[in-house]
Amino acid sequence: MTIGCHLSSSKGYLSMGKTAAKIKANTFQFFTRNPRGAKAKALDPKDIQAYLEYARDHGIERILAHAPYTLNGASLDPKVREFAKNTMTDDLNRLEHTPGNCYNFHPGSHVGQGAEAGISHISSMLNGILKPELSTTVLLETMAGKGSEIGREFEELREILDRVELSDHMGVCLDTCHVWDGGYDIRDHLDEVLGRFDRIVGLSRLKAIHLNDSMNPLGARKDRHAKIGQGHIGLEAMARIINHPALRNLPFYLETPNELDGYAEEIRVLREHYR
Numbered sequence: 001m002t003i004g005c006h007l008s009s010s011k012g013y014l015s016m017g018k019t020a021a022k023i024k025a026n027t028f029q030f031f032t033r034n035p036r037g038a039k040a041k042a043l044d045p046k047d048i049q050a051y052l053e054y055a056r057d058h059g060i061e062r063i064l065a066h067a068p069y070t071l072n073g074a075s076l077d078p079k080v081r082e083f084a085k086n087t088m089t090d091d092l093n094r095l096e097h098t099p100g101n102c103y104n105f106h107p108g109s110h111v112g113q114g115a116e117a118g119i120s121h122i123s124s125m126l127n128g129i130l131k132p133e134l135s136t137t138v139l140l141e142t143m144a145g146k147g148s149e150i151g152r153e154f155e156e157l158r159e160i161l162d163r164v165e166l167s168d169h170m171g172v173c174l175d176t177c178h179v180w181d182g183g184y185d186i187r188d189h190l191d192e193v194l195g196r197f198d199r200i201v202g203l204s205r206l207k208a209i210h211l212n213d214s215m216n217p218l219g220a221r222k223d224r225h226a227k228i229g230q231g232h233i234g235l236e237a238m239a240r241i242i243n244h245p246a247l248r249n250l251p252f253y254l255e256t257p258n259e260l261d262g263y264a265e266e267i268r269v270l271r272e273h274y275r
């Protein structure tokens with residue numbers, strides 16, 4: 001089972017690798033820079049080299065970078081879109097130092113222009129960013145549909161993928177709290193939801209799972225993560241999710257409200273439920 005959690009990147013790659021190993025994780029997610037989108041720290045080649053060796057020795061085969069969540073490539077404001085594009089371009093260049101991983105981002109919010117206009121901005125941004133030689137797969141995260149967020153409906157994700165020229169560089173990260181809040185009943189109708197995802201987006205596009213319980217009921221469109229087993233989705237449904245044949249070989253990332261010991265405990269419990 002490939003499982004880990006979101007870790008702070010402030011002390012560099014090697015520190016994240018060691019923290020992951022300490023909590024019995026074999027993957028991790030991290031922000032490429034301050035989540036609010038500030039300037040990124042310079043990369044330290046020695047840290048990266050030490051991390052790559054450490055990862056190889058400790059069974060960490062893949063990791064997931066997360067873009068700052070304040071980026072909005074769907075904005076009506078060209079300056080806001082330009083900032084998102086420049087930040088993501090810089091992130092993807094930096095990620096070539098740890099090649100072959102995934103980079104997840106929130107598609108964005110259309111803030112009143114309508115989903116169609118937002119989708120068109122996001123796709124043109126991606127067409128300006130992706131290059132054939134980049135080794136990172138860029139993931140659209142499924143969103144809860146808070147405010148005017150794009151990416152709640154599977155159809156919107158499909159629409160973006162269809163408009164991206166280098167679409168084979170793209171995938172999807174499914175966040176269990178977000179799809180639940182977005183109205184997809186993964187607790188009682190997991191097969192139906194995944195069937196629908198397969199028909200609209202294609203299960204082969206699915207590259208990562210954000211494993212979060214939800215503080216709110218189905219369809220609440222709130223996006224408040226709960227600890228595993230302490231929300232409306234529940235531990236039994238989480239066990240079905242991690243064991244589902246279409247999902248079980250994907251990497252799972254906890255973004256639950258926890259400190260390190262809480263993550264270690266959730267990883268232990270989930271490994272125990274993985275058959």
Ligand code: FE
Binds near residue numbers: 066
């Ligand atoms: Fe996210």
Ligand code: FE
Binds near residue numbers: 141175210255
């Ligand atoms: Fe998430």
Ligand code: ZN
Binds near residue numbers: 175177223225
């Ligand atoms: Zn969330």
